[in-house]
Amino acid sequence: MAQKNIPDIVIGRLPVYLRSLQRMAQEGRQVTSSQELGERLGISAAQIRKDLSQFGEFGKQGTGYNIEFLSKKISDILNVDRVWEVAIVGAGDIGSALARYNGFNQRGFHTRLIFDNDPKKIGMKIDDFTVMDAASMESELKRAGVQVVMLAVPAGHAQGVADRLVSAGVKAILNYAPVSLNVPADVRVQHIDPVVHLQRMTYYLD
């Protein structure tokens, strides 16, 4: 489904559109417009129309977008019209919070496994999960066919663990460690570092 010539910055906005559409659907809404979406998201209506037009014709001039139809189309484009099995590596504060977070399932992701290398954490229960020994990580990931991992280990361990994930066939890493990762070109990495986001805002403060 991926059309590799679409700029990544456009791809990055699609999940935000989808989230807003799904919220409208929860509110019982059936039709929206690029104007309304834009106001909700702080993005211009023209930008939204331009982004969506890269993938096809999803709305009619004057009648707007059917919310269910557009949600389905964007889910298709993002490959989340299916459910991805996800593993979490690191059962500290963040990994545990991710394991307990119930917002993944209805948005295309199902947490399947959680690993740690700390003997005090291995075997521990987090909700329905039992923390598994990171020593068996590669074989367990391969057996489960997991391609998507959330990495929540200390900064100093992140690259080493990432190398192991890559060798186990992982293709997408959501990295919570505050450090950049080097991975092969066919592996995607996204970073979540609150300080990076905070610093991006303080630039504008006095």
Added chain:
Amino acid sequence: MAQKNIPDIVIGRLPVYLRSLQRMAQEGRQVTSSQELGERLGISAAQIRKDLSQFGEFGKQGTGYNIEFLSKKISDILNVDRVWEVAIVGAGDIGSALARYNGFNQRGFHTRLIFDNDPKKIGMKIDDFTVMDAASMESELKRAGVQVVMLAVPAGHAQGVADRLVSAGVKAILNYAPVSLNVPADVRVQHIDPVVHLQRMTYYLD
């Protein structure tokens, strides 16, 4: 310090450069180059040079960048050559993890207050913090002069709380709730939603 004509996407890369430089400094390094930084970050050396050149001349052709000097300059630009007092709203899994996270202090942020509206959480200890009653949030934020808040409340409450934060003078919100926020133009919002990042990656997977 803010030079408002710099594209926000450039501002967004500066914290990543700074993080990498600070890591090099920890490794005992003194000099780096746009090539080395680029390899660490998966960004082209030309892009890094272009970004930095918007703010001045920080390195010499052939001799590279002095790490301490460049770190200091980027900290100045991002206004993190000072410490920002930060409040956390929401003492659930994420808010608690943020309160315990020890990576803020050396990067320009000091957690000062944490609020919740749940009587079971108010008064609870999280590390050195005592969870405060959200009913007194506006007055406490004003008294402490807090301009930066990390918002970790359920999606359905986020906009209401954001409105109260704005009325209390908050100018920067790091929003962990999976919902877009409407705020006045002089208030900055950054979003952290793991699903948005995951979906941005699954686009590229088969």
